[in-house]
Amino acid sequence: MPEEYIYDVKQIARDNDRSLICRCPHCQNVIGIEGDDIEDVQGEQYQCRCGGWLQVDYDAVRVRPDNLAPNKGIPD
Numbered sequence: 306m307p308e309e310y311i312y313d314v315k316q317i318a319r320d321n322d323r324s325l326i327c328r329c330p331h332c333q334n335v336i337g338i339e340g341d342d343i344e345d346v347q348g349e350q351y352q353c354r355c356g357g358w359l360q361v362d363y364d365a366v367r368v369r370p371d372n373l374a375p376n377k378g379i380p381d
């Protein structure tokens with residue numbers, strides 16, 4: 306069972322096919338997210354195929370696809 310906490314994602318990348326991708330904070334897999342531009346996905350919540358939820362941070366930045374860092378927004 307994935308944790309139910311919705312983790313923040315702070316890095317977005319654009320894949321070779323122009324789709325937006327990010328790394329799931331739950332399973333660390335890179336997943337595609339719906340949206341044309343980073344502004345479209347900021348603040349949006351997505352569910353990974355692992356079942357975990359994430360929210361793209363309003364301050365999320367675009368990085369190169371191979372620079373997507375592992376992330377886990379564990380709440381303080």
Ligand SMILES: [Zn+2]
Pocket residue numbers: 329330331332333334353354355356357
């Ligand atoms: Zn996942």
